[in-house]
Amino acid sequence: AQTVTQSQPEMSVQEAETVTLSCTYDTSESDYYLFWYKQPPSRQMILVIRQEAYKQQNATENRFSVNFQKAAKSFSLKISDSQLGDAAMYFCAYTRTSGSRLTFGEGTQLTVNP
């Protein structure tokens, strides 16, 4: 069975600073997708970034980037120039390419301090 582990229940960062959220996963599949979702107090799960396992290049979306280490099964999220609006619960998630089930980690609550 696939598992996703986020070892940091809570993180905090100063506005304009950089923060990295950790995620590790376990799978025997070679083809899969990894995601970071953000869930602010408004409750909607918003896709932040997506990584296909077959791509060696790390995904980047504006201030958000990932460090994808396939051999180590690690998928960390870096947020640069943190903004107050980045404060949210962040979930790492996994799905097999042929699958339909998202497996989520337990989440990391990010606080951004002004």
Next chain:
Amino acid sequence: DTEVTQTPKHLVMGMTNKKSLKCEQHMGHRAMYWYKQKAKKPPELMFVYSYEKLSINESVPSRFSPECPNSSLLNLHLHALQPEDSALYLCASSQEQRNTEAFFGQGTRLTVV
């Protein structure tokens, strides 16, 4: 339109009531999902519909009854719920059941009294 719309946003119901949650998307997605989320926990998959047919039921109690009237709509019918069923219910959709990118609605906050 990249929205998944859920109604109502909040619902309080008694244990003998019957109510329904609604979800709508107009992105042409053929897979739709119901998730249950408890406070400070990740979402848990309940049901998956693919091309309007139920393809996954994660052993959800029968007091939860999903329905997919057409490719844009997904309902969750609720009957005889328990207080422990109080949670945030999230609807999501994706292009196909192979879930390369799921779009989520804002959820319905359900309280069972």
